[in-house]
Amino acid sequence: MANKQADSGIAVLDSSVEVHFPIALVFTIEAESETDIVDARLHYQVDKMNYAQVTSEGWPDFAPATRVETSWVWDMRKSSLPPGAAISYWWTMRDTAGNKFETPPAEVHFDDGRYDWQSLNKSDLTFFWYEGDDSFARELIDACEQGLARLKPISHCEAHSDEAISKPIRIYIYASAGDL
Structure with a gap:
């Protein structure tokens, strides 16, 4: 995803996810705004059967700035997913002017790339x-x-x-x- 901008004034320059099976998923976002971006959150849902849809949040560390690149690591040594699990995710961002931006949902599969399936x-x-x-x-x-x-x-x-x-x-x- 590149150059996605809402009327909010926040522009997402890049959004990606890397699968490091079975250890981690690394979600990364790069964005800019005319004022400092002070909040970035990753929201994600695992495609599994629940009685209610559960949305979890990841809070990456970063220093507020007009241009930020930050990552959040889902460490599978603390909580794991089965091979091939589908994860829907999106980012929300906020700057000091109060502008908010939400990326469109994307999906990643926690695939095990170590084998020739x-x-x-x-x-x-x-x-x-x-x-x-x-x-x-x-x-x-x-x-x-x-x-x-x-x-x-x-x-x-x-x-x-x-x-x-x-x-x-x-x-x-x-x-x-x-x-x-």
Whole structure:
């Protein structure tokens, strides 16, 4: 994202995120304004089933200035995400003149880039694996599909289970626990 400016007078020059699986996500923003930018916050939501949508905030450290570049690191050693998790995020900024700016939401996936993943799709299931052949993945995806078929008739007991089963499912298969 570059040169995004609202009528607020705050211009976002760059916004990016780096995935360092399994250690961290690093969110970075660079912005400028005619007056000092004094507040920058990262807002994020993890795509998972909750009874309520949860929005968390990250508060990066920076010195107020008319041009700032700052980062916030989500340290996965303190709280982790599964491989492939989708995170929606956006920034809000405020300057000393009281101007406010919010970036449009963007999405990043916490993908494990350490392996050469293969994928197989069937219905709403996607399997990712890096060791083994197609028959290995087909056997696993068939077993998963049978399990989901058995769950559907009893899923009405849980408030969100119909929603969960109707969402696409992504499964990552690791060759060993040590690889994760």
